[in-house]
Amino acid sequence: MQHERDIDHSAALLEEVNQALHGNTPLRIQGGNSKAFLGRITGGEVLDTRSHRGIVSYDPTELVITARCGTPLAELNEVLAAAQQMLPCEPPSFGADATVGGMIASGLSGPRRPWSGSVRDFVLGTRVITGLGKHLRFGGEVMKNVAGYDLSRLMAGSYGCLGVITEVSLKVLPTPRQTLSISLDMDSDRALLRLAEWAQQPLPISAACHDGQRLHLRLEGGEGSVAAAHDRLGGEVLDGGFWADLNEHRLDFFDKGQPLWRLSLPNNTPRLSLPGVQLIDWGGAQRWLKTDADAAFIRSIIEKVGGHATCYRPGVCDSPFQPLPVALMRYHHNLKQQLDPQAIFNPGRLYAEL
Incomplete structure (x- = not known):
């Protein structure tokens, strides 16, 4: 076109x-x-x-x-x-x-x-x-x-x-030949356990989110495999527009208010005890957190499980992206020097040192 x-x-x-x-x-x-x-x-x-x-x-x-x-x-x-x-x-x-x-x-x-x-x-x-x-x-x-x-x-x-x-x-x-979204009534702890189990099985899951009350799944693939998965998992049919609303932060959860954090975590990380309200995405590997807690406190908890935290609200902290270890920052400096030696491109956007 x-x-x-x-x-x-x-x-x-x-x-x-x-x-x-x-x-x-x-x-x-x-x-x-x-x-x-x-x-x-x-x-x-x-x-x-x-x-x-x-x-x-x-x-x-x-x-x-x-x-x-x-x-x-x-x-x-x-x-x-x-x-x-x-x-x-x-x-x-x-x-x-x-x-x-x-x-x-x-x-x-x-x-x-x-x-x-x-x-x-x-x-x-x-x-x-x-x-x-x-x-x-x-x-x-x-x-x-x-x-x-x-x-x-x-x-x-x-x-x-x-x-x-x-x-x-x-x-x-x-695009997938067949798409069906379903919603299951279960708490977040049980949802994370089930998602870990299902990850080892040939289920046509292509999205998984727990909104605090229910687990939402998207099934994609051939008509037969999607129907068979629905029969096995059960659940109520969910409007497929949910995923676009989640992706574009149009869900009520993302209403402006408390600072929003994106937590990136290793697979199969259990539910984390953090102040604020959480929404689980990516089958547990990505979590959204609304909280007034201090950036250093949030990151200290996330780092202990091998993850990192990004702040999605401007002005909350000086380093919205997870601070890098010294060795990794050295690689960033070297790459920046090779491609942008005068440092004219978006200076400081990622980190103050860059």
């Missing part, structure tokens, strides 16, 4: 970056700005990517789509849906203006993530404007001084700190 505003605007973006390098001017990269609430507040001159948009290539038989960074995520999903295909990682939009570049830069995945993979897993290649003033296609052009890194996938979750993503090629998959 061709849009009248589809245009290759990469030369203009490259020129803006080179001007910023010449003037040593920090840049704040943004598309639809729908994820602006994530990370630290960063200054700098706005580099708006939305003019560089459009589907570059798409052959449904090859299960690969290539799009420019400013392409609306809704437009990409619409093109895929017309061919009965999808982004299996279900990236959230958090607003109608979300772009493909922002999807990659934030690296956020939806309810299907534990069963299908993350955004990073579906990135096949990228084009990126680096802090060396070059527009490179990773996988085609090789930078010997960063050999050993899968640079395309490193862009996922980089929040614009490594460069300007101008184009991305993504693996896509067919």
Whole structure:
């Protein structure tokens, strides 16, 4: 599907970056700005990517789509849906203006993530404007001084700190032939135990969430396997729109109020005793916590079980993303130095040290 505003605007973006390098001017990269609430507040001159948009290539038989960074995520999903295909990682939009570049830069995945993979897993290649003033296609052009890194996938979750993503090629998959959502009456402790058991069995589960009272499951696959799983598990039929509402934080749980934390945990972590209200997602591997508790206190509990915590409300703490160990921060510094030696891209967005 061709849009009248589809245009290759990469030369203009490259020129803006080179001007910023010449003037040593920090840049704040943004598309639809729908994820602006994530990370630290960063200054700098706005580099708006939305003019560089459009589907570059798409052959449904090859299960690969290539799009420019400013392409609306809704437009990409619409093109895929017309061919009965999808982004299996279900990236959230958090607003109608979300772009493909922002999807990659934030690296956020939806309810299907534990069963299908993350955004990073579906990135096949990228084009990126680096802090060396070059527009490179990773996988085609090789930078010997960063050999050993899968640079395309490193862009996922980089929040614009490594460069300007101008184009991305993504693996896509067919939409499931049958989808059914069900709701089961059980408490969270029992739900976590059952989910651990079911993970060892050939059940077509593709999403699992406990909202504090009930366990919600999505079953996907062939008609026979979905029907058989429903017969076995029982439960009431649930409106399938629940998963989009969960993914886009439209459920009542996400109403503004107390600070919101995303807890990323190892599989089969039992229910954690934390102050506030919790919602369990990803079959237990991701939990949302609303609490006024101190960031250091929350992270001390999460670290003990091998997890990490991200704050989804601006201004609550100076480090919304989990602070890194010294050795890991050293890798981040080295990578930043290789790709953005003048540190002009989204300075401090991930961490104050970057």
